[in-house]
Amino acid sequence: MKREEGYKLLNENIKQRNLIKHCLAVEAVMETLAEYFGEDKEKWGLAGLLHDIDYEETADDPEKHSLIGAEFLKDMGVPEDIVYAVKVHNGVHGLARKSMMDKTLYASDPLTGLIVASALIHPDKKLAAIDTDFVVKRYGERSFARGADREVIASCSEMGLDLAEFISLALKAMQGISGELGL
Numbered sequence: 001m002k003r004e005e006g007y008k009l010l011n012e013n014i015k016q017r018n019l020i021k022h023c024l025a026v027e028a029v030m031e032t033l034a035e036y037f038g039e040d041k042e043k044w045g046l047a048g049l050l051h052d053i054d055y056e057e058t059a060d061d062p063e064k065h066s067l068i069g070a071e072f073l074k075d076m077g078v079p080e081d082i083v084y085a086v087k088v089h090n091g092v093h094g095l096a097r098k099s100m101m102d103k104t105l106y107a108s109d110p111l112t113g114l115i116v117a118s119a120l121i122h123p124d125k126k127l128a129a130i131d132t133d134f135v136v137k138r139y140g141e142r143s144f145a146r147g148a149d150r151e152v153i154a155s156c157s158e159m160g161l162d163l164a165e166f167i168s169l170a171l172k173a174m175q176g177i178s179g180e181l182g183l
Helices: 003-013 017-037 041-050 067-075 080-088 100-121 132-140 150-159 163-175
Strands: none
Touching: 003 017, 003 041, 017 041, 017 100, 017 163, 041 080, 041 100, 067 080, 080 100, 100 132, 100 150, 100 163, 132 163, 150 163
């Protein structure tokens, strides 16, 4: 599946504009990290783009989230490694993160939310107005952006990245698509 087809599929299954923006943010982070690790940028980007394909259907049932999406993507002929990464990005299932793509998607998903929340509290409300230190400080504030699971974000160590480096790479990726994100 090519990116254009994946984007069309996302828009057919997700109607909430902010959720689409979230998927675009995760896609950008995944592509940046694929380049960083010398992996397949298109494949990793597709995993990020499609990781929440079932979210509107499963929002009230976290036990089903990512399982339904993974099955749907499998039926659509998406490569198995992407399907597995989508399935395991929801930690509620307790499935092993085997590949670097699995680990990266898992950690990147909540980090994008922390970065967006950080931008929104800045007076400019723009990604360009914040830096890594600003996001790291927000990460340390446990009452800030509570939905951005710090433990999951900290799993960046499984990729061999420290927190500041991970945030820096993700922030740069998101800043690169700030227009699409409206930030």
